[in-house]
Amino acid sequence: MKTTPSQVKILSIDIGGSHIKATILNIKGELKMEYDKIATPAPASPDNMISAIKTLIKKFPAYDKVSVGFPGYVKNGVVKTAPNLNTKLWADVDLAKKLTEALGKPTQVVNDADMQGLGVVAGKGLEMVITLGTGFGTALLMDGHLLPHFELSHLPIKEGKDYDDYIGERALEKEGKEKWNKRMKKVFEILKTVFNYDTLYIGGGNSDLLTFKLDKNMKIVTNADGIKGGARLWLDDNESKTKRAVATPTE
Structure with missing residues (x-):
């Protein structure tokens, strides 16, 4: 059965230098569960980060889309800098694509302050x-x-x-x-x-x-207020406040 826009559930993730936080939102940005967190791995490599995210959300309810706030400069889902994680590990990593492949859902990645905004x-x-x-x-x-x-x-x-x-x-x-x-x-x-x-x-x-x-x-x-920005990334073109590149799972 096809999911209607009002039924869409969004996994919203905030990656920080000390913790990774996540929750499930509806399209209005309303929390469908209390947000949970896990320590940011050290070293904070892309593979370690994705592994930590998968551990954090292991028992989360089902979701349809993924929004991620990342602490660095992000262009079209690709990380350019990550000063508080290690730019050498992250430069030019297509995090949107990697998370789409790891989680099997369409994913958008933006700067963490932008998502909070x-x-x-x-x-x-x-x-x-x-x-x-x-x-x-x-x-x-x-x-x-x-x-x-x-x-x-x-x-x-x-x-x-x-x-x-x-x-x-x-x-x-x-x-x-x-x-x-x-x-x-x-x-x-x-x-x-x-x-x-x-x-x-x-x-x-x-x-x-x-x-x-x-x-x-x-x-x-x-x-908790800021992580709600994950829902706004998925508003349709008529409602959207911003347009971002979206990574989608390959068949």
Whole structure:
């Protein structure tokens, strides 16, 4: 029996530097189960990553399509950089194709901040999404439409340091929460000046460590909110906020 659009179930996966998270969504982005997670394998090679994903979802309910958020630059489902996993292991890996073959379902892979952005934005004006985790993720959307992805985390912010070095996980562990918060204040002022966004959404596990008052147009969002962006990747052409290359299983 053919599955109608309203019955489609989407496996939504968020790959991070420390954990891989996943859940099942309907096409509206509503969770059909609580999201579960597993530690990111070390070394985080493509084969090890796919093996970990298969272990994580072993007892998940059935699904029809797969959406993946990946921490690096992704072009048409192909990974170009993976700074917090090891770019040498990932450069030019067609992760969409590999996962389609491994899971047997059509798969889309996008940058993790881009997928989170699709899940949290209101679709009004210029909206920016950042993720504070192992590294510094960013996404930009205009009226709900995903704009080209920029690896802003690798822009220099001071001599010898880019944003990943300045406010990423290693910087937080080395400098402590107080100094990290001072750095975050500086970063927010830069983002406000450069992008003049209408709304800034702040996600990632370290967003909970912010101790200062945020502007009215700045909102903290959860990983659970962000993973819902996996559903928006599969809206039809009339509804879609973005268009991506899709890997489909071969017969």
